[in-house]
Amino acid sequence: MGKIITFEKPSIEEVKELFKMAEKHGGVVTVFARCKVYYEGRAKSELGEGDRIIIVKPDGTFLVHQNKKREPVNWQPPGSIVSIEGNSIISIRRRPREKLEVELIDVYAVVVFLAEDYKELALTGSEAEMAKLIFENPEVIEEGFKPMFREKPIKHGIVDIMGVDKNGNIVILELKRRKADLHAVSQLKRYVDALKEEYGERVRGILVAPSLTEGAKKLLEKEGLEFRKLEPPKDKKKKNEKQRTLDFFNP
Structure with missing residues (x-):
């Protein structure tokens, strides 16, 4: 069996077999098809007939791309x-309950890629480094803030940082290493609402990022959430290595 298996104009039965093969061997499936897309969850949406690229990964990630823009038009997360x-190809997310259905009208091709990749991406200026900076210097959020937990599991997900302010209020920090958008605000609000069920109104939500989209700013204000501007830390090791190289060539 090769790394890449390609079927052009497969029947729906062949599509099913390819999905089974990918599931068995941990492959990535890419479907090129004319389709309709239906979503039902926190809202409802429908995308009319068109040519799309559908990507299904071994961890359950499900992406639907159009022939424009960088982001998928619909997606489901890992798990x-x-x-x-x-x-139809159907993706179900259990908590919160969400259903994404792609109705296949005409399948042009299916590609199964039996990818092997065991490396983790080492990010410079990552959210993990932002969290480390906040634990070491909590005053970058505000005076009197005390971070207590990192990656704290709660009812509707995992909170990046959970702590308390100088008045004893619970504070949730949602960290984004790039410009934060509406999705980040919605994510933060879900966490705040979940903890308010347990702690009442003494819960604050703060979105921490280098910047905000205009839509995210308006939604933050509407939901009574807060924002702190924070740039991800730079990689000092690489900076020092670069300086030593300059020094070597400029004695």
């Missing part, structure tokens, strides 16, 4: 359950 029912 979602993917199946094929009739002529």
Whole structure:
């Protein structure tokens, strides 16, 4: 069996077999098809007929791309359950309950890539480094802030940092290493609402990022959430290595 298996104009039965193969061997499936897309969860949406690229990864990630823009038009996160029912590829996210259905009208090709990749991306200026900076210097958030937990599991996800302010209020920090958008605000609000069920109104939510989109700023204000501007830390090791190289060539 090779690394890449390609079928052009497969039947729906062949599509099912390819998905089974990918599931068994941990492959990535890419489907090129004319389709309709339906979403049902925190809201409802429908995307009419068109040519799309559907990507399904071994961890349950499910992406639907159009022929424009960088971001998928619809997606489901890792941990979602993917199946094929009739002529549709269906992805179910359990908590919160979300369903994404792609109705296949005409399948042009299916590619299964049996990828092997065991390396982790080492990011400079990552959210992990932002968290480390905040624990070492909590005053970058505000005076009197005390971070207590990092990656704290709660009812609807995992909070980046959870702590208390000088008045004893619970403070949730959602960290973003790039410009924060509406999705980041919605994520923070879910966490705040979940903890308010346990702690009442003494819960604050703060989005921490280098900048905000205009839409995110308006939604933060509407929901009574806060923002702190914080740039991800730079990689001092690389900076020092670069300086030593300059010194070597400039004695």
